[in-house]
Amino acid sequence: MRKENLIDKIMDAGLKNTKYRVHIIDLLSGTEELLSAQEIYHRLIHKKLRINLSTVYRTLDKLVETKIVSRVQIENEKQALYEYNRNIHHHFLICQSCNRIIPIYHCPLHEYEQKLEEESGFHITAHRVEFFGYCSDCQKSVTKHSS
Amino acid sequence: MRKENLIDKIMDAGLKNTKYRVHIIDLLSGTEELLSAQEIYHRLIHKKLRINLSTVYRTLDKLVETKIVSRVQIENEKQALYEYNRNIHHHFLICQSCNRIIPIYHCPLHEYEQKLEEESGFHITAHRVEFFGYCSDCQKSVTKHSS
DNA sequence: TCATAGATGCGAATGGTTTGCATTTGCTAT
DNA sequence: ATAGCAAATGCAAACCATTCGCATCTATGA
Structure with missing residues (x-):
């Protein structure tokens, strides 16, 4: 910028x-x-x-x-x-081995939120999603490197 | 117990x-x-x-x-x-006014996770979801009470 | 019952974050 | 351009949840 x-x-x-x-x-x-x-x-x-x-x-x-x-x-x-x-609404994929944080730009919760509002009586203003796992690099390397 | x-x-x-x-x-x-x-x-x-x-x-x-x-x-x-x-797998609804934390026992991400694994190459082991908003009680009360 | 690894108490340390206060700086109206 | 004022900054100290070192104690298995 x-x-x-x-x-x-x-x-x-x-x-x-x-x-x-x-x-x-x-x-x-x-x-x-x-x-x-x-x-x-x-x-x-x-x-x-x-x-x-x-x-x-x-x-x-x-x-x-x-x-x-x-x-x-x-x-x-x-x-x-x-x-x-x-x-840009997004969430994160977090590698538990190398600690890389990768944004995901698709959100699976938009439709669900409305249903949840109806069921719970909550007025939902935001949500947060994180996925934890192992990235493709770390899956390959047998010796897991962590930083 | x-x-x-x-x-x-x-x-x-x-x-x-x-x-x-x-x-x-x-x-x-x-x-x-x-x-x-x-x-x-x-x-x-x-x-x-x-x-x-x-x-x-x-x-x-x-x-x-x-x-x-x-x-x-x-x-x-x-x-x-x-x-x-x-x-019991669950997530939370968090009231931003009274700070109540309410568990939700339905998870909308199970199917999505598999798709995400395929797309991202990640092996996903866990996820976390939080919804933020205002519970029905706090929506009613005009004077928002926070603790 | 004894030996020992694990659990506990206590106080101090840690580490990210916040705050109080004196000083400096940017912005607005003149 | 300048003065006045609110906002921003530097510095050191405080905060606060959590962790750690070490001496002592206790539960458990032999």
Whole structure:
């Protein structure tokens, strides 16, 4: 994404345009990976930015609040992960061997949700699905490598 | 569950039969609620048991390891929750207003999983589904109460 | 009954995340 | 362009669920 667009996005959200925000959104929007706050911090430090870890957390909070970024909590992972919000509904496939997280862009729950609303009386606003297993690479390798 | 059955269950799992284990399993198997380690600790203390919080954690670890209990991590909850493993596959409906967690015993993903395996090359071993929304009680009350 | 592996208590450590407070910076109205 | 103000940042300390080290105790099998 061009820098001007990032700045527009930040300001449209009612946030002040600061260099760290631009960098953080730039980082997240430029990768398919889910990154933790600490990972983002280290990548920015590596780029010679003198940012503070609490600024990273506070910035991410703001970006989640304004829906520019999404926070994801994978089961059994201590750290929260962040991804740029591309407004494409998706879920994750998580390899229990190499810890790779692969997004899936088909959702089998849309029809089901309506049925569930009727049966439960709940008004459903969101859902989360995660599949756990072993990716094709890890199935091949006999010696399971974990990172 | 009768106490003898609990003890059998503990010993069949290769664990030593100790009073705290019996109490913890008893507590969890006697409720539909999901309890945190701290909640379990407080309930036992309230029963005049002089248990230590780290013992609760260690006991729960063992019980999860031996599949007597399941650990559940709800999105955005800091504390892990524990439930007695009744060997009934289920998911959760979570009220974003009153925080109630309601199990759902129908799973819409079984057929889908197979398709996903074929498409992704993943070997899927487990999945997790959570629905978020507002329960019928909270939809009625205009003033949303959160706990 | 004894030996021993496993369980427990206690306190301290861990690690991700949050917060208080003083300082700095970006934005808006003038 | 500038002043004023709210928002953002840096830093250190706090938070809080969970884990760990180590000394002591206890259940279990021989």
